[in-house]
Amino acid sequence: MSPTLQHDTPTDTETALPLILRGTQTIPTTELPATDWDEALQILVIKGTDTPAHTVPDFIAGTTSTSVTDNIKDEDD
Amino acid sequence: MxxxxxxxxxxxxxxxxxxxxxxxxxxxxxxxxxxxxxxxxxxxxxxxxxxxxxxxxxxxxxxxxxxxxxxxxxxxxxxxxxxxxxxxxxxxxxxxxxxxxxxxxxxPEHLWLGHPATLLAVQRSKPWQLVLADACGLTVPATMVTGDTAHAAHFAAQVGGEVAVKSFGTAAFLGPEGEQEAIYTRRLRADEIRSASLLGIPHQFQRWINAEHAVRLTAVDDELFAAEIHFGSPAARLDWRSDQDSLTYKRVQPPPAVADSVRQLMRRMNLRYGALDFLIDKAGTWWFLEINANGQWAWIDEVSDDIADAIARALTKAPSPE
Incomplete structure (x- = not known):
């Protein structure tokens, strides 16, 4: 192996691309399938168990941040 | 909770x-x-x-x-x-x-599958992956990273005359006309490298492995789920991602030594989830290629349900912090 690094000089348009880019392949773009199975899963997600929004955690109870919790609840409701 | x-x-x-x-x-x-x-x-x-x-x-x-x-x-x-x-x-x-x-x-980091900083570290350094995989006892192909054409050609000649050239990261992007382009692993001879140019851009070359099939091994904590990937076309043999319709899968148990090494690697990388790619040659050697800390797993029916189950359990019961 040569101890020195020899960077090649491109001489035309083709050689202006490094080796890794010469193997580029065009791939077709496909649309994501919307199957019944996918929709069924999404419904399950929507029906997932909720943690009650009105639960005020210990750290925040009694501080001014409580109002933030209330606001969050109000926005959501 | x-x-x-x-x-x-x-x-x-x-x-x-x-x-x-x-x-x-x-x-x-x-x-x-x-x-x-x-x-x-x-x-x-x-x-x-x-x-x-x-x-x-x-x-x-x-x-x-x-x-x-x-x-x-x-x-x-x-x-x-x-x-x-x-x-x-x-x-x-x-x-x-x-x-x-x-x-x-x-x-807490032990709650994550996986922590964003860890994902980034694993994704950004394939060379680091090889160091750790080797240290954990996995078999790693001879690899060169270079931007020098002569060095790359010399390496190819040294390792049997043929190498795989592959990108370091995700190789999908838009081309000059706005078309979707991708780069897959290619098989090259030394003389083909000599006639090309690297232009100082880093390229990753690995000794060409004559693989019988590939394996995608998915690790969730200490649970391992492996599936053989059998190539159904010449294109898939070069890079199975390039012709996924031709692939067939078969569930397999990794050899105990490989399983032990993978669990070690996961711990060394601080990962609770990982998708590892191997090539298996005629001698049955499992050649480690890479680990994707956020790799896809749902497309292999032979293992996907068990992986979903393991991930769900892992999210429910985090291991104690070390």
Whole structure:
């Protein structure tokens, strides 16, 4: 192996691309399938168990941040 | 005690884990960074050495302390408008990522599959992966990284005359005409390399492995799920991603020594989830190629249901911090 690094000089348009880019392949773009199975899963997600929004955690109870919790609840409701 | 899943709205892989979590009666908070600020909110306070607070997504609210596990899948970036200029909008988007995302990243590391900083470290250094894989006892092909054509050709000649050339990262992008382009692994002879140019750009060359088949091994904590990938076309033999319709799969148990090494590697990389790629030659040697810390797993029917189950369980019962 040569101890020195020899960077090649491109001489035309083709050689202006490094080796890794010469193997580029065009791939077709496909649309994501919307199957019944996918929709069924999404419904399950929507029906997932909720943690009650009105639960005020210990750290925040009694501080001014409580109002933030209330606001969050109000926005959501 | 909810599990937190960070991902975009359309993610059927995450959906499969959520179904399993429901079977375990575990509440789920599904969050996308793009949910902030309209669909999600957070307040957190650093006190007593840790962050405590609340996270609200839609109608679901949890305290940060209650979260039993965090699955980092495919969250999208925040998108906001209405601050007067694209620059201001961009600033706010970054503030969301750094602020709310930053607090989430401060959740205990052992809760994560996997922690964003770890994902980034693993993704950004394939050469580092090879060092650790070798140290853990996995068989790693001879590899050269160079931008020098003569060095690359010499390496190819040294390792049997043929090499694989592959990118370091995801190689999908738009071409000059806006078309979708991809780069797959290619098989090259020394003379083919000599007639090309590397132009100083780093290329990764590996000794060509005459593989009988590939294996995708998915690790979730100490559980391993491996599937042989059998090539159904010449293109798939070069890179199975290039012709996925031709592939067939078969569940397989990894050799005990490989399994031990993979578990070691996971611990060394601080990962609770990983998708590892191997090539298997005629002698039965498992050649380690790479680990993807956030790799896809749902497309292999032979193992996907068990993987979904394992991920759900992992999100429910985090291991004790070391």
């Amino acid at each position: 909810p599990a937190l899943i960070l991902t975009q709205r359309q993610d059927i892989t995450a959906d499969r884990v959520i179904v399993k979590l429901r079977e375990l009666d575990t509440p789920v908070i599904r969050l996308d960074y793009a949910d902030f600020p309209a669909g999600a909110g957070m307040t957190a306070q650093f006190n007593g050495g840790e962050w405590a607070g609340i996270l609200r997504v839609g109608s679901r609210t949890t305290t940060l302390r209650e979260i039993t596990g965090v699955y980092y899948r495919r969250p999208s970036t925040p998108r906001v408008t209405g601050h007067g200029s694209p620059g201001r909008d961009g600033f706010v988007e970054k503030e969301i990522t750094l602020g709310f995302g930053g607090v989430l990243a401060a959740l």
